[in-house]
Amino acid sequence: MSRRNCKVAVLISGSGSNLQALLTASNKTGAPFSICSVISNRPDAYGLARAAAAGIAASVVDHHDFSSRTSFDRALIEAxxxxxxxxxxxxxxxxxxxxxxVRHYRGRLLNIHPSxxxxxxxxxxxxRALQAxxxxxGATVHFVTEELDGGPPVVQATVPIQAGDTPETLANRVQVQEHVIYPLAVTWFAEHRLHMQGERALLDGALLPRNGIRLSG
Known part of the structure; x- marks a missing residue:
């Protein structure tokens, strides 16, 4: 693939703040990827408005319209x-x-998780982090496997927990770092630097640490 020929489909359910971070990154000069589609399982997701404002094709595959998770996922794959x-x-x-x-997109399916x-x-x-x-x-970008939130990590951003933090204040600071590391991981993939091999992630041909690359926020 040549630069800007890595087409990225983004799946959302809500406000789409990480979608916006990816849209912003894709519009930078020399960006190696573009957003080709945004799909939501909820027709009221604000991220659909973000996609429309950016001129990106957006659609809804509403899970309520399907009798089973399998039938929903098959329709989602088709879309x-x-x-x-x-x-x-x-x-x-x-x-x-x-x-x-997950098997259909193995090795080309990324998620971001807020821990x-x-x-x-x-x-x-x-x-849970506060209670512990x-x-x-922090947050982790990882390849998706059949284990929930268990695929190989690519990159993590850490955020110090401060005295007086609530789940809301902590979530806000973590989200700022999500908007940094998700475009970074997608860029690595688009540049053919990031791959999944077995149950590990590789960057530039080298196995990443089992927790991925860790960045301080």
């Missing part, structure tokens, strides 16, 4: 594949994906 993306990015997509879906994986897979990560008395928290 994605019509755009022939090179990479699929989950940006606040609040659905657990079937193994069939320093493998800590705090699943929901309520900020509250952790000194730091």
């Amino acid at each position: 994605i594949d019509r755009q022939t993306p090179d990479l699929v990015v989950l940006a606040g997509f609040m659905r657990i994906l079937t193994p069939e879906f 320093l994986l493998p800590k705090y897979q699943g929901l309520h990560t900020h509250r 008395g952790d000194s730091e928290h």
Whole structure:
């Protein structure tokens, strides 16, 4: 692929703040990727308005219209594949994906999770970090595998936990770092620098640490 020929499909469920970070990065001079499609499982997701404002094709595959997770995921695959993306990015997509879906995009499916994986897979990560008395928290970009939030990490951003933090204040600071590391990981993939091999991530041909590259926020 030549530069700017890495087509990225973004799946969202909500406000689309990480989508906006990716849109902003894709519009920079020399960016190696472009957003070809935005798909939401919720018709009221504000991220759809962000896509429309950017002139990006946007569509809805509403999970309520399907009788099973399998039938929803198959319809989602059809909607994605019509755009022939090179990479699929989950940006606040609040659905657990079937193994069939994950296998279909293996090695070209990224997610961002608001914790320093493998800590705090699943929901309520900020509250759990505070309850545990952790000194730091953060976010992780990782390849998606059949294990929920268990795929190989690519890059993490750490955020110190401050006295008086609430789940909301901590989430806000973590989100700032999400908007840094997600475009970075997508850029690496678009530049053919980032790959998934087995259950590990490689950057420039070298195995990454099991927790990925760690950056301080």
